[in-house]
Amino acid sequence: MTANRFDVIVIGAGPGGAPCAALLAKRGFKTLLIEQNDRAGGKAMTVSKKGFRYELWPVTGGPMYNSRFEELLTELGLETGLTTHDIHMAFYYPDDGGAYRPFFTNRPLPGQGPDPEVMMAQMRWLGIDDAGLGEITRMAMETAALSPYEIDQLDDITYYDYLIRKYNLPKSFYSFLGMQANIVFVLPIDLVAASEFIRTSRDMMANAAGYYSKGGYGRLFERCAKAFEKLGGKVRYRSRAEKILVEHGRVGGVITNKGTFHAPIVVSNAGIQPTVLKLVGQEHFDKGYVNRVRDLVPSLGLMGTRYFLNTPFFKEGANFAFSDESYWNQERSLRAKAGEVPEEMLVFNVIPSNFDPDLAPEGKQCVLASTLCPADPEMRNNKAYWDRLDRMMERVWPGFTATVEAKERYSTRNVSALVRDQVLPKIGGECIGLGQVVGQCGRYKPSPAAPISGLFYVGCDAGGYGCGTHQGVDSAFNVARLVELYHQTH
């Protein structure tokens, strides 16, 4: 019986769950980690096939230096293994004739913020004149001067409102920021909370974004899970949590498809909506809380194609193609939710073997390409999106199609099937998790401590801030500390 008793059970080995379990084991908790897949990594999982190693879709992270990732690896006694690329990232934006032109950024170095000369060149590439540059500089300087307290006060307004209230930014620069909101938060720029945008982009400006991990991005979380086991933690892969046991308002354990396990503390990385509405059951919560949870807005989705090339085509680690027409604001996002397929697509792609050459057979390349879409796992017009993405790839990178020897298409249905149960209509295939929108960020973010004794959420739905996987790790640190304090006081 004691074999099935733990101090803490963590459900899910994603970027939130695996680090949180490892941190708890390090603090001396007898911890069980339950994961439905055969490895850690969640949405950032790395897989292998025919000599390639790759994530199921494009994943890079940020900030690179002085980040929660570095802190985590140091705390677990692991080498960082974080890596970047000489041609770090490339941005593509069309000229007046509609031809996409690149702007390349070089490998960032630790302790160095953005190079002013590179930034100036980037502004020129966006076609920005001196007047526009003056306005952008004013905006950048005033934003950089905000204190943490002043940033917190911006929980109530969107980043769009923050910008248009005070600044008259050139259109192309505005599209550039729109693309950033779409890629970093996977949200329309006129929904992202200004506080979250400013805090996150500050971290990334100071400490670089767009890094990868040797051996695959998901390797980062596999290493956490291994460290967890070394610290005495027990992992059960291919085990699905079916129910969280609750008696008299307290958690008592988890029923899985492989047996029942007991613990007075359960940390769920399965997502706040699946945890409340399915794993615990709404009958255990106050009606107002259930309504709040049901009303939470997810991020948008990303869908796309994994292209396997017979020759290395891309020289960069990550590419972003955007235009004034292709970044998503609320209006474009609503049109897509109504079933429209965007004529002009925003494209984000990552080439794992440009970060780590061991990830592809000699002379080949795997390109993980994506574009924005609704979070709905039951989208009906996937094929139209995939076909248009194929055309967009050829339009931005002429000659690309001729190098493709195989391709695999993925959708929000695959995202949901891999990691997140669909418990509400049109939700489950979200890219990030909870949307970092006004009303769900900073002081409005759901508490990681659920209103049931001993139940916590970890990952992108509660407890952290920042971009995707980084937010998961930030949450892991914060939730591990919360659990420790809960344990001490109960």
Ligand SMILES: Cc1cc2nc3c(=O)[nH]c(=O)nc-3n(C[C@H](O)[C@H](O)[C@H](O)COP(=O)(O)OP(=O)(O)OC[C@H]3O[C@@H](n4cnc5c(N)ncnc54)[C@H](O)[C@@H]3O)c2cc1C
């Ligand atoms: C297409 C795409 C591209 C992305 N690109 C980036 C990027 O470039 N940079 C970035 O930082 N982020 C990116 N992300 C987002 C990032 O992957 C997520 O934000 C992050 O993985 C969320 O972490 P999490 O811990 O909250 O949850 P998840 O990653 O969803 O992990 C949850 C874990 O819980 C497990 N689980 C769920 N339910 C159960 C259950 N009942 N029983 C057992 N186990 C369960 C799942 O299997 C999973 O392992 C991308 C995501 C997608 C889909």
